[in-house]
Structure formats: C-alpha cells, structure tokens
Amino acid sequence: MKAMIVRSYGGPEALRLEDVETPRPGIGEVLVAVRAVTVNRTRDLNVVAGQAAGSEALPLVVGQDPAGDIVEVGPSVDKSRVGSRVIVSSRITCGECDLCRSGRGSDCRKARHIGIHRWGGYAEYVAVPASQAIELADSLGYAEAAVAMRHFPMAYQQLRGKAGVQAGEWVLVMGASGGLGSACVQVAKLMGAKVIAGAGGEERVAAALALGADFGINYRTENLTDRVREITGGSGVDVVCENISDPTTFPAAFASLAIMGRLVTAGAHGGGTVPVDMKQLYQKRQRILGSAGHDTDDIVQAMLNAGTGSLKAKVDLVLPLSRLHEAFHLVHERKIAGKIVIDPQAM
Numbered sequence: 413m414k415a416m417i418v419r420s421y422g423g424p425e426a427l428r429l430e431d432v433e434t435p436r437p438g439i440g441e442v443l444v445a446v447r448a449v450t451v452n453r454t455r456d457l458n459v460v461a462g463q464a465a466g467s468e469a470l471p472l473v474v475g476q477d478p479a480g481d482i483v484e485v486g487p488s489v490d491k492s493r494v495g496s497r498v499i500v501s502s503r504i505t506c507g508e509c510d511l512c513r514s515g516r517g518s519d520c521r522k523a524r525h526i527g528i529h530r531w532g533g534y535a536e537y538v539a540v541p542a543s544q545a546i547e548l549a550d551s552l553g554y555a556e557a558a559v560a561m562r563h564f565p566m567a568y569q570q571l572r573g574k575a576g577v578q579a580g581e582w583v584l585v586m587g588a589s590g591g592l593g594s595a596c597v598q599v600a601k602l603m604g605a606k607v608i609a610g611a612g613g614e615e616r617v618a619a620a621l622a623l624g625a626d627f628g629i630n631y632r633t634e635n636l637t638d639r640v641r642e643i644t645g646g647s648g649v650d651v652v653c654e655n656i657s658d659p660t661t662f663p664a665a666f667a668s669l670a671i672m673g674r675l676v677t678a679g680a681h682g683g684g685t686v687p688v689d690m691k692q693l694y695q696k697r698q699r700i701l702g703s704a705g706h707d708t709d710d711i712v713q714a715m716l717n718a719g720t721g722s723l724k725a726k727v728d729l730v731l732p733l734s735r736l737h738e739a740f741h742l743v744h745e746r747k748i749a750g751k752i753v754i755d756p757q758a759m
C-alpha cells in the first residue's frame with residue numbers, strides 16, 4: 413500500500429510517500445480502506461514534529477480518526493462486518509484501569525492513540541481494533557464523518573458528560589466560531605439549551621448565529637458580562653464552554669456564570685494561565701470542570717446526528733494523499749480556516 417511514513421521527526425518534509433506492506437488485521441482487528449482522514453495542527457503536525465507525549469518508536473504512520481470501509485477482519489471478528497462503512501475512534505482505552513472498569517472510559521488513565529502510538533490513517537489501509545470502528549449512516553459521507561469526528565464527540569463530552577446541560581438552560585460558548593466552539597454551539601442547541609455565542613469579531617459572531625446560536629456577543633467590542641446579564645434577565649448563564657483560556661477574556665466569561673453554574677474547559681490555546689475570582693466561585697457554589705477526549709457514546713451520538721443533518725460538519729478542502737505536505741503547510745501557516753480532509757484512495 414501507499415503510506416506517508418515518518419522515519420525521523422521533523423517538519424512536513426519528514427512525511428515520505430512510500431510503498432509498504434499492507435498491514436494484516438490481527439486477532440480482534442479489522443482492516444479499513446481509508447477514504448478520509450483530517451489534518452490537525454495540535455495533533456498531526458505536532459506528532460510529526462515529535463512533540464506528542466509517549467510516541468512509539470519510528471517508523472510511524474500519522475493520521476487520526478480515519479473513515480473508510482472494512483475490507484478484511486482478523487480472527488474472532490464477525491465476518492459480516494466486511495463492507496461496513498466506519499469511522500475509527502483513535503483513542504484506545506485500556507479497559508483495565510479503575511476508571512475504565514467503573515464505566516468512565518473517557519477518563520482512562522492509560523489511553524493510547526491510533527496515529528501516535530500505532531499506525532494511523534495517512535495510508536491506503538489501517539488495521540485497528542474492531543471495537544474502535546464505529547458504523548456510519550449511509551447518508552453521511554466519509555469526509556463529513558472525518559470532520560464530524562474531530563469536534564462533535566468532544567462537544568458532547570463537555571456539554572453532556574461533564575457539564576450535564578439540561579434542556580432550557582443557558583449556555584455561553586466562547587470562541588464560538590472555532591472548530592470546537594462551533595461544535596459546542598450546535599450540540600448545545602440540539603440538547604435544547606439556549607445558546608449565547610461569544611466571539612472576537614462581527615463575522616465570527618455572524619457565523620455562530622448561522623449555526624443556530626440564539627444570541628451573539630462580540631467580546632472585543634461589547635461588555636460580555638453585562639450583555640449576558642441583559643440577555644438572561646440578570647441571572648447569568650448556567651454553563652460556560654471556555655476553550656480558550658485567554659487571561660484577558662476569561663474573567664468576563666467566568667463572571668457571566670449564574671449561581672450553581674458550571675464552567676467547562678478543554679482548551680488553553682489563549683495562554684492557559686488565567687485569573688479566577690475564587691470568592692465568586694465559592695459564594696455562588698460554582699464548578700470549574702476539565703474535559704478531555706470522549707467516550708464511545710459521544711461518538712455514536714455525534715455520528716447519528718451528523719447522519720441526519722442535525723449537526724453540520726464543514727469540509728473545506730479534500731486533497732489526495734500525495735499532497736499531504738501541502739495540507740500540512742496550509743494548516744501550519746494558518747492559510748486555511750476550516751478543515752482539510754485527505755483521501756488516501758486518490759493519488
């Protein structure tokens with residue numbers, strides 16, 4: 413098969429298109445013909461650069477959450493799965509730690525990743541544990557599934573798993589036009605919440621409103637806390653999705669929380685160290701929740717709703733495997749705002 417192999421860590425040039433032996437599915441594994449896999453800054457680029465924690469010995473094929481067709485199954489896997497259209501969940505939980513055994517696999521202590529610790533999706537084929545391959549609705553395209561996989565399951569984990577959002581609650585999503593932010597807006601709406609989109613620009617606010625947010629606030633030009641109080645009739649929001657951690661915007665978002673409110677976070681690209689009003693936290697009995705990853709049901713929910721069109725995953729550019737370098741450069745130099753999908757069956 414053709415695969416983009418990393419033999420030594422580095423920039424995009426570390427990826428080399430090579431002919432290698434097609435992997436065979438082992439016990440409990442399936443072989444997937446990859447039809448779509450995304451390119452991500454904080455994951456793939458950093459993995460190629462050797463910055464991912466606990467990476468295996470090289471050579472490595474990077475590329476997480478590929479979508480494609482099961483073309484072969486290994487021993488002890490139901491043969492009827494051949495021909496299934498699937499999305500592969502890259503995060504493999506250990507199944508043995510205390511958290512896995514108590515049904516909290518999203519918090520597994522020893523999770524490993526396809527595309528970091530074992531070969532991933534920048535190849536014509538990838539062998540993965542059968543349990544990682546989740547069936548797709550016929551109505552959902554491979555590219556859309558790969559993009560949906562990127563942020564929707566994490567949005568479900570934040571809003572449903574961690575913050576426990578209830579229908580009718582107020583949710584403020586910060587960075588609402590970003591990848592995870594726009595997923596949070598859509599998932600919160602689908603859960604029946606009333607959504608306020610906070611974004612740093614008029615166009616970004618408009619984009620979040622187009623995705624279904626009920627209200628939009630440009631936090632660069634408006635007083636975020638005052639506007640939230642106004643919109644919510646003085647009470648504040650029940651949940652803040654704060655995936656930025658910028659010291660200049662975090663305090664206003666935190667101050668927007670209602671009594672018993674929850675702030676949930678899975679991101680810190682805005683700096684990561686922020687002032688927190690601890691007096692407010694205890695006086696209003698609030699909680700700050702960390703969230704990372706997702707569990708299988710988050711993926712199932714995400715794919716189900718992407719399949720019916722209730723959640724919209726936007727594919728911005730599809731490139732063949734041979735143009736992966738170009739994709740890496742576009743992402744690295746921030747020349748593309750949306751998602752690039754690689755199709756390894758196209759050369």
Ligand SMILES: [Zn+2]
Pocket residue numbers: 505506507508509510511512513520521522523
């Ligand atoms: Zn575990």
